[in-house]
Amino acid sequence: MNNQWNELIYKFWSPIYDKFFNSGKFLKARKKIFQVEKFVNNQNILFVGVGTGADLEVIHHKDLNITAIDYSNEMLDKAKEKFEDSSIKFIKMDAQDMCFNDNHFDVIVGSLVLSVVPNADKCFKEMVRVLKPNGKIIIFDKFSPKDREISVFKKAIRPFIKLLGTDIAINFETLFKENNYALFVNEDTSLMFNGMYRKIIISKLQT
Secondary structure, rough: HHHHHHHHHHHHHHHOOHHHHOOOHHHHHHHHHHHHHHOOOOOEEEEEEEOOOHHHHOOOOOOEEEEEEEEOHHHHHHHHHHHHOOOEEEEOOOOEEEOOOOOOOOEEEEEOOOOOOOOHHHHHHHHHHHEEEEEEEEEEEEEEOOOOOOHHHHHHHHHHHHHHOOOOOOOHHHHHHHOHHHHHEEEEEEEOOOOEEEEEEEHHHHH
């Protein structure tokens, strides 16, 4: 995967994305996450890889200071259409190279983005960089098993799945281990498909 390919493939996905990833079990999972995770009016909140705005639809976004980024113009356009009367700031931006200052956001939401970007490590590092100390990252994504490799079948189909714009073999434990110098996992909960999709809450410690 690379940015150019992702931009092309999500141009295709944009008209039908909500039918697959904002309905059924996915919508139920999003609602479950944001019924628990509450936002405060004076917080700076960043949605990384906001896509069509699926997460924004299940929160009370009014009076919140929200910035939402995505690399796909078409996905952003879908989100803007849904929230054209809101104060949400939608920006086209590469999640692997964000144009924000260090320690800027109180809360960062990353739903189905680490498995989509070409380099999950770069994206995760950027999320940590722009998060304030004592802030939190809310992750909803699919990851490979914690304590074993992916199956032979998944290894075989992985290249084809990546052509569709996502990766089924990102390992959160490896990702976290390489970036845990000032982080703490507050929650790691299985949400869908026998633990493939997880809700992970990370806090950035004061250094």
